Amino acid sequence: xxxxxxxxxxxxxxxxxxxxxxxxxxxxxxxxxxxxxxxxxxxxxxxxxxxxxxxxxxxxxxxxxxxxxxxxxxxxxxxxxxxxxxxxxxxxxxxxxxxxxxxxxxxxxxxxxxxxxxxxxxxxxxxxxxxxxxxxxxxxxxxxxxxxxxxxxxxxxxxxxxxxxxxxxxxxxxxxxxxxxxxxxxxxxxxxxxxxxxxxxxxxxxxxxxxxxxxxxxxxxxxxxxxxxxxxxxxxxxxxxxxxxxxxxxxxxxxxxxxxxxxxxxxxxxxxxxxxxxxxxxxxxxxxxxxxx
Amino acid sequence: xxxxxxxxxxxxxxxxxxxxxxxxxxxxxxxxxxxxxxxxxxxxxxxxxxxxxxxxxxxxxxxxxxxxxxxxxxxxxxxxxxxxxxxxxxxxxxxxxxxxxxxxxxxxxxxxxxxxxxxxxxxxxxxxxxxxxxxxxxxxxxxxxxxxxxxxxxxxxxxxxxxxxxxxxxxxxxxxxxxxxxxxxxxxxxxxxxxxxxxxxxxxxxxxxxxxxxxxxxxxxxxxxxxxxxxxxxxxxxxxxx
Numbered sequence: 001x002x003x004x005x006x007x008x009x010x011x012x013x014x015x016x017x018x019x020x021x022x023x024x025x026x027x028x029x030x031x032x033x034x035x036x037x038x039x040x041x042x043x044x045x046x047x048x049x050x051x052x053x054x055x056x057x058x059x060x061x062x063x064x065x066x067x068x069x070x071x072x073x074x075x076x077x078x079x080x081x082x083x084x085x086x087x088x089x090x091x092x093x094x095x096x097x098x099x100x101x102x103x104x105x106x107x108x109x110x111x112x113x114x115x116x117x118x119x120x121x122x123x124x125x126x127x128x129x130x131x132x133x134x135x136x137x138x139x140x141x142x143x144x145x146x147x148x149x150x151x152x153x154x155x156x157x158x159x160x161x162x163x164x165x166x167x168x169x170x171x172x173x174x175x176x177x178x179x180x181x182x183x184x185x186x187x188x189x190x191x192x193x194x195x196x197x198x199x200x201x202x203x204x205x206x207x208x209x210x211x212x213x214x215x216x217x218x219x220x221x222x223x224x225x226x227x228x229x230x231x232x233x234x235x236x237x238x239x240x241x242x243x244x245x246x247x248x249x250x251x252x253x254x255x256x257x258x259x260x261x262x263x264x265x266x267x268x269x270x271x272x273x274x275x276x277x278x279x280x281x282x283x284x285x286x287x288x289x290x291x292x293x
Numbered sequence: 294x295x296x297x298x299x300x301x302x303x304x305x306x307x308x309x310x311x312x313x314x315x316x317x318x319x320x321x322x323x324x325x326x327x328x329x330x331x332x333x334x335x336x337x338x339x340x341x342x343x344x345x346x347x348x349x350x351x352x353x354x355x356x357x358x359x360x361x362x363x364x365x366x367x368x369x370x371x372x373x374x375x376x377x378x379x380x381x382x383x384x385x386x387x388x389x390x391x392x393x394x395x396x397x398x399x400x401x402x403x404x405x406x407x408x409x410x411x412x413x414x415x416x417x418x419x420x421x422x423x424x425x426x427x428x429x430x431x432x433x434x435x436x437x438x439x440x441x442x443x444x445x446x447x448x449x450x451x452x453x454x455x456x457x458x459x460x461x462x463x464x465x466x467x468x469x470x471x472x473x474x475x476x477x478x479x480x481x482x483x484x485x486x487x488x489x490x491x492x493x494x495x496x497x498x499x500x501x502x503x504x505x506x507x508x509x510x511x512x513x514x515x516x517x518x519x520x521x522x523x524x525x526x527x528x529x530x531x532x533x534x535x
Contacts, residue, residue, distance in 0.1 A: 093327050264343030280421045
């Protein structure tokens with residue numbers, strides 16, 4: 001089944017509340033996906049720096065790792081965000097692989113931080129203190145696994161490019177073929193998960209020059225199966241449903257935000273929802289919002 | 294299990310239930326427990342917040358007025374009751390309705406009125422895909438537009454759309470009668486446009502009247518669609534397919 005949520009703020013006054021609003025949305029969607037949860041938050045960036053979201057084993061001593069690497073690390077449970085000058089990212093990654101091979105880089109970007117774990121979504125959100133996070137937009141997922149095992153690696157969001165991430169409700173039927181095609185193009189997919197293939201496909205398209213909107217448009221012809229995607233980029237937020245619209249989706253827009261939920265229940269706690277424009281995104285129609293535009 | 298409502302109040306013959314403090318199960322349990330001679334014939338429901346299965350399975354001529362958006366299957370299996378939704382409705386509103394009225398004041402999601410046997414479903418806004426799928430006698434009036442595959446395999450009843458219809462309208466249709474005032478993106482297999490004779494205009498007028506909008510729209514603007522009946526009759530040319 002799975003539940004997905006997304007929140008894109010237009011009103012900067014709401015930015016300090018981004019995490020608490022998304023946490024409330026994820027909580028309601030526990031019913032649709034109790035196996036695991038994850039979320040990506042687009043927070044403040046530091047010019048010239050890149051954020052690496054790391055995931056280590058339970059009890060990982062990130063403070064010790066920070067002093068070994070000589071860069072600032074902000075730990076949150078099993079995850080931590082390491083900020084490094086963009087020019088040194090390659091060096092730091094190499095050092096990290098040597099110092100702590102058990103640590104994985106789950107997301108990178110100027111602004112994106114990505115957290116995911118097995119467990120009841122509201123507990124996962126609490127573990128990472130989602131309610132205290134601020135930012136401009138965020139997406140989240142509650143998973144009921146169908147196509148691959150219940151593991152942290154199989155949890156959403158999937159990030160396959162800097163500041164890019166995707167959450168998916170549905171299942172893809174041609175992911176094996178797309179995976180092979182991406183491999184030929186030099187795009188690696190780390191897990192057996194079909195949704196990661198969709199994320200990698202969008203990364204591949206955007207790397208080839210597509211905007212987020214164009215990449216989503218292309219996925220209508222290249223990805224087969226049923227899906228509702230919510231996608232985040234550094235400045236944008238996109239939604240796409242397959243042409244049959246198998247998977248539910250409802251959106252709400254006000255002057256202050258655009259919100260996505262698998263069900264209206266996820267939106268019911270948002271400020272001003274009583275007067276929001278509530279609509280169901282149409283099948284096979286690309287929706288995206290961009291801060292830069 | 295005690296399904297009594299923890300918090301309801303009766304004022305001027307109206308029973309008020311707040312779903313911020315009562316559960317849907319408690320509400321539905323109380324509605325199901327009503328006796329045919331009940332005086333509690335008007336229920337006002339606050340804070341529905343998109344919750345599922347509100348006022349499902351009713352079987353008495355009571356009125357239930359819901360003040361806000363509802364989730365899935367609101368008014369499902371309804372018999373006799375009049376259910377008014379002051380907001381949007383999730384998937385499967387009034388699914389398998391037998392009789393009575395369900396009126397959505399906003400948009401409805403997919404499969405509105407699915408498999409309905411009778412009664413009237415009015416949607417003031419749009420209905421998305423598969424509106425009236427497998428309808429078996431229900432009357433549906435949508436003041437906005439309907440999405441793809443509406444009235445799929447519709448067996449009986451009417452679907453009246455004041456706006457447009459999406460792809461594959463009436464696919465594999467049996468005997469449901471479809472009236473659309475706007476454009477149709479495409480007809481499904483075995484669904485064809487049919488002549489609008491006087492008896493069809495009278496039928497359409499009766500449905501518009503039931504929905505309270507007779508005289509507000511021009512009946513001559515509607516087109517009628519129905520089954521060409523080539524799929525569901527046995528045909529000897531198809532014998533190898535069986």
